[in-house]
Every structure is written in structure tokens, then in C-alpha cells.
Amino acid sequence: MANKYLSYISDEHFLSCIENLHKSYLKAKANVSKKKFYSNKIDTIKLTFDAKFNELDEETLIKTEINRQIDKSINNSIGTFHEQILGGIEGFEIGKMSGFDIKATDDTLFADMKNKHNTMNSSSAESLFQKLATFADTYKMANCYWVQILAKNSFNEKWYGDINGKEYSHSRVYKISGDEFYKLLTGKSDAFLELYTALPIAIDDYLRHYKPTDTLKNSALEEIKASSGLPKRRILDEITFENYSYYLGFDSLK
Template identity: 75%
Template sequence: MAHKYVNFISDEHLLNCIGNLHKAYLKAKNNVSKKSFYTNKVDSIKLTFDAKFNDINEDDLIQSEILRQIDKSINNSIGTFHEQILGGIEGYEVGNLSGFDIRAVDNTLFADIKNKHNTMNSSSAEALFQKLARYADDHKKAKCYWVQILAKGSFNEHWKGEINGKEYGYRRVYHMNIV
């Protein structure tokens, strides 16, 4: 296994992940145009206020919205990139729509990964906590993580607190931020 770039995955795997991300960038740029813009759901009231309050003409406004849609697709692809990178570490695998993003093949770790652009409302946070707690219940040796990539500070702590008026805490459920 060659390690020219990083020491935890092969160079071949890293370059394959980067290649997949590049394809996602190209696809996102090719899938959104002025013509397809009008077929997507667009908040026309917001766009009207944006145009008037920010003194933006219609063509520039549409172009900025197209770029926003491309950026949203790219952010999703960056999340997939993170999963693919981590899934290439020996002993770990990508969840592939199985309810987790990454797991240790021996079921000692489950992780849900969010990048800094993915904000969660309280209902999403509650559902994620409950999901991770179920994995911990089902796999007695597992540690389960909500991992935020590129958050404002690094930490790794038990995830506990009040969500939607209910108190949550579980000894093998963690919240981790990685800068």
C-alpha cells in the first residue's frame, strides 16, 4: 500500500475518491442551467425581495441562484467524499444508505458525519441521537458518533443534553467536532 499523500489510506484509494469528487463537480455544473433553473422549485417571493432590496437585475439574480444550487450539490458531494475517504481505512466501511455513514466492520464504531454546512434542527438532532443510541443498544461494544467536519473547534465528548424538551444522554453516544 503506497502512502505518498496520507498514511491511513492507500494513494490509489485517495486518488479514486478525488476523481469521484471531480466527477460530482462536473455533473453539478452540467445539471444546472438557466433552462433547468425554471424547472426547479424556486422561492419566487424571496428572489423578488433579493432583487429589489439588493438592487440585483434578474439575470444576475438567476445566475447567483444557479451557483447556489450548484454549491448545494457540491456540499452533498463533499459529504460523500468524507465518507469514501474514511471508508477506505482498513477495518472500516461506508454505510451506503444503511442508516450510518461509517462503521467498523467489527461493529465497534458507528458514525454519522455532517460537514459544517449541514445544520440540523432539533427534530433532526433528536432523531440522530435516537438512531445512534439504537446502534449502541444493538451492538454492546460499539461507540457511536455524531461527527461534524470543519466545526469551530475540535472536541470529543459524550452527547448529552436537552432536545425538544427531553433529556438525552447515553454512555456510548458521542458528539465530535473535527477542525
Template identity: 80%
Template sequence: MTNKYLSFISDEHLFYCIENLHNSYLKAKANVSKKKFYKNKIDTIKLTFDSKFNDLDEETLIKTEINRQIDKSINNSIGTFHEQILGGIKGYEIGNFSGFDLKATNNTLFADIKNKHNTMNSSSAESLFQKLANYADTYKNAKCYWVQILAKNSFEEKWFGEINGKEYSHSRVYKISGDQFYKLISGKETALFDLYKILPKAISDYLSKQEKENKSNNSALDEVLISSKHSKRTILNEITFENYSYYLGFDKLK
């Protein structure tokens, strides 16, 4: 096993994590058919402003809108990417739906990893604290962490305070920022920064090895382009017609 990119995980494991995330992107794009793209109605008035004010051609505009729609599922996959990266460090393993995202193989650490600090409401936060406290009570030597990969500050601190009107605290339940958690798990001060720095090169190296036929287009855009060509409408007019032809005057779009 080689360590060309990072000292704390192998190149093979890094490419495994990148490949899994790449597959999530491809799956998300492939799942956006024209029918799904239109499901919540496209705001073509906003898209008109976007096109003119942001100087975007119509094809780029629609690609941007499709990417916006798949962004939520990709954000979830980014969280999984971090879990898998950290699970490749010696002495740690991912949960695989066992109730935790990451743990030390000797049960001295359990973690729940969120990509962003603001992804939970109060009920979710209460449930998470109770889960981490339960791990801490079950494993008497374990420290348990709520990990915020993208946090407001760099920190590692005990998690206590009021949640849903109740006071919560535990001597071994913590919250921690992404940089501090990467440092804790890897033993390397700048581990998260090091990952960030090598990603462009590692992703490019991974993609260069992929077969061209594995590349996926946006099926929604392909379908819109075909129907636009057939109707002789512009792309934006075609989307407007297909979404609002029942509105007064919109059935006359050319």
C-alpha cells in the same frame, strides 16, 4: 498503492473520492435546466443590486445564482466525500445505506457523519441518538459517534442532555468534531488539516487528467443566452421578462 498526498489513504482512493464528488457537481449543474432554474421565480430586483453592488457582469451573475441553487445538493455530496475518505482508512468501511455512515470492520465503532453541526432539528437529533444507542447496545464494545465535520469547537465528549423534552444519555454514545474524528480514525494528529492542505494540488492533478469533452456547462445559462440573443434583450431583462411578463408593464421589456 502510493501515498503521494496523504499518509492514511492511498492516492488511488483519494482520486476515487474526488472523482465521485466531481461527478456530483457535473450532475447537479446538468440538472439545472432553464425550466428548473425558473421554478421558484428569480428575484431579478435582487440580482440587479447584486450586479451593481458586487460589480458582476450579467453572465457571472447568473452563474452565481445557478451555483446557489445547486448548493444544497452539493453540501450533501460533501458529507459523502468525507465518508468515503474515512472509509478508505484501513480497518474501516462505509455503510452503503446500512444505517450507519462509517464503522470499524471489527464493530468497535459506528458513526453518523454530518457535514455541519446545525443540520438537524430536534426530531432528527432524537432519532439519531436512539439509532447510535441501539448500535451501542447491540455491540457491547462499540463506541458510537455523531460526527460534526464543521463544528463550533474542537471536541470529543459524551452526548447527553434533553432532546424533545426527554433526557438522553448512554455510556458509549459520543459527539465529536471533524478534526478529532479524523485524528481518531487515522491515528494522525492533523489528518483533517493535511487533507485540506493537499486538496488544491490533488484536485488540479485529477482535473488535468480529465478529457475536455467531459466538462459540462450550465444548461440553464446556455438556454438563457440563446433566448436573450434571439430576443435582443440583456440577460437580466430576458430572465425578468420570462419570469414576470404577466406583471404590469413587464411585457414591454426590450
């Protein structure tokens, strides 16, 4: 029987990839406590601009910031989703903490995947090139790829670069856009489009059988409001004090 969703992986594998990503969404959205909200320092200078320039009241402002943190966490999981999809293609597998994200089972391909083209600084790019070059030197028949799922153009080309003042090149180290990498692994020029087209259908099918167990509730805002003793102190002042009370003069916000 032909697959319902994608021609290059089974329906079961595709739905399991969607389920795994859904779990990441649920985990990211699950009870964002004040402690979790504060795990990275909150930029209250930026929040002040956001409140004034975007005409947001304080509660909406904090809810927006919580959603931004959730979205950042989910973005990391999108890259894992693509790894799981591509690792389900016959002849390929996921790296599993082995220094690469995707490899051919016959060791003729190794790839490191980034969801967006602009997620690396020069030091990260240098380190990635050196890592891919090491794989290419170790496996003499292997082509090695820096994959940019969301790239500025469609390409599959040798990765030549001047990184941190050094010239880098290797005969079997490439950089490649997401659509071309899907084409390379599947042999289908429209494989990435096929994924895009199938996603809404498969997600609807998955959600139709999903049974939620708990109601999601974020407690961060309520905890911050409680500790501020409203209306004694503004929510933003409470966040600023709790994050920067050790800064000169900031203890006056108490």
C-alpha cells in the same frame, strides 16, 4: 513505497475519492435547464432584493441563482467525499444504506456524519440520537458518534442533550468534531490537516490526467429569455409568472 499524499490511505484510493467528487461537480453543473432550475420554487421576492441591494442586472442575477443551486448540490457531495476517505482506512468501511455512514469492521464503532454542525433541527437531532443509541444497545462494545466535520470547536465528548423537551444521554453515544474523528480513525492527531495540505497537490495531479469530454452549458437562462419574448417582459417577471401564475392576481404578469 511511501504514499505521496496521505499516510493513512493509499494514493489510488485518495485519487478515486477526488474523481468521484469531480464527477459530482460535473453532474451538478451539467445543463441546468429551465425545468431543473424550477424544480424548487424560486423566491422572486428575495431575487428582487438581491437585484436592487446588490446592484445586479437581471441576467447576472439569474446566473448567480443558478450557481447557488449548483453549490447547494455540491455541498451534499462533500459529505460523501469524507465518508469515502474515512471508509478507505484499514479497519473501517462505508455504511452503504445501512443506517450509518462509517463503521468499524469489528462493530466497535458506528458514526453518522454531517458536513456542518448546524444542518439539523431538533427533530432531526432527536432522531439521530435515538438511532445511535439503538446501535450502541445492539452492539455492546460499540461507541457511536455524531460527527460534525466542520464544527465550531474541536471536541470529542459524550452527547448529552435536552431535545424537544426530553433529556437524552447514553454511556456510549458521543459527538465529535471532524479533526478529532480523523484522529480517532487514523491514530494521527494531524490527520485532518494532512488531508487539507495534500488536497491541492492531489487535485492538480488528477486534473493533469483528466480529459474533458463535453462542454458544459446551462440552458435555463436562454430558455427563460426565449419564453418571455424579450423585450416584451422582464426576465424576473417571467420567472415569477411561471412559478406563481396560480397566485391571486399574478396571472396579470402574462
